[in-house]
């Protein structure tokens with residue numbers, strides 16, 4: 001067994017700052033770090049892993065998830081636990097349960113006799129896994145990219161792995177001299193701040209939008225003219241554009257007098273919240289702390305304008321402006337304001353591109369968004385509120401919702417985008433859009449058939 005450091009004993013009841021325990025994922029810091037101060041944090045209910053600086057005399061490696069911590073501290077109350085750095089074994093004092101002892105014996109046996117075999121096997125599995133992951137990520141620029149597959153492969157970490165991959169792909173880490181540890185920590189926080197119980201507005205949707213954004217950034221008119229700052233903001237905006245989405249729409253927040261509705265005066269309530277949450281995480285992670293303050297503020301402002309563009313209730317404003325530009329032919333991609341406007345349009349397209357994906361993916365997304373809508377409708381009915389349009393499962397169906405959404409929102413937007421960017425990708429998207437609409441019409445007819453039959457009999 002490779003034991004590199006024999007570290008001192010640490011009592012399990014050593015106070016660990018809440019703001020550190022409240023995180024999930026590995027956080028490395030020296031015990032003399034400023035992070036060790038008892039500054040309170042609001043991000044409660046997160047699990048955490050902590051690694052202390054091994055050079056520190058009182059340091060050791062701990063990995064305690066919230067649940068495990070409670071169990072351990074209860075079981076071994078009054079005892080002291082010794083963790084050996086870089087080995088996985090524990091030396092516990094006699095009060096340890098029989099079960100734990102058995103596990104340790106097996107582990108000890110394994111580590112003594114089978115470690116070389118296990119190591120080779122583990123290395124092979126990891127190599128195959130990373131090869132497979134690379135194969136999937138290599139297709140990130142394809143419009144039929146299966147983000148659901150990536151999510152399964154990364155055990156629910158598609159947003160982190162995809163965005164990191166794109167940052168490397170565009171060379172943003174080098175160009176902006178980003179600290180990779182801070183970048184990863186920022187992305188993990190972003191992924192964590194999406195609510196995983198939302199059927200649709202969760203981190204997987206953010207990963208899907210980020211992938212779509214990447215496809216648009218590769219379109220010739222954009223790829224040839226966008227600056228690295230445009231690309232960075234486009235990706236960050238896509239990854240954070242629905243941060244901490246509550247799974248209900250603005251109408252619901254206004255009607256229930258939610259504090260966010262009051263805070264943002266009933267205007268782009270959700271989008272303002274997503275933006276402010278994104279800025280909060282950016283500042284907290286210190287990802288851009290090494291950049292000049294004026295540049296950081298400008299980037300936060302532009303990030304806001306990209307996220308606010310996803311407010312569907314303002315779609316007509318953006319569309320009229322887009323049509324004006326296309327009719328007059330005055331869009332100049334060497335103009336920073338025009339480039340930003342095109343990024344806003346790309347952001348809008350990426351956010352609602354589900355009906356432009358191949359039928360299998362389109363159907364998967366549709367079932368998720370319908371589930372979220374109907375869940376809101378059920379809550380509204382339960383509390384005697386007026387049920388929002390599209391949220392009433394008694395008067396709507398998935399096919400009906402999709403046909404209305406495609407006709408009123410998606411088609412108008414993508415027709416103009418295709419005019420601006422008449423490329424093979426736009427033709428593929430419009431092809432899927434029209435085929436999917438026809439598919440939903442067939443579904444609607446099939447839904448109507450049993451109703452007709454039961455009415456006639």
Ligand SMILES: [Zn+2]
Pocket residue numbers: 205209241242310351
């Ligand atoms: Zn969205």
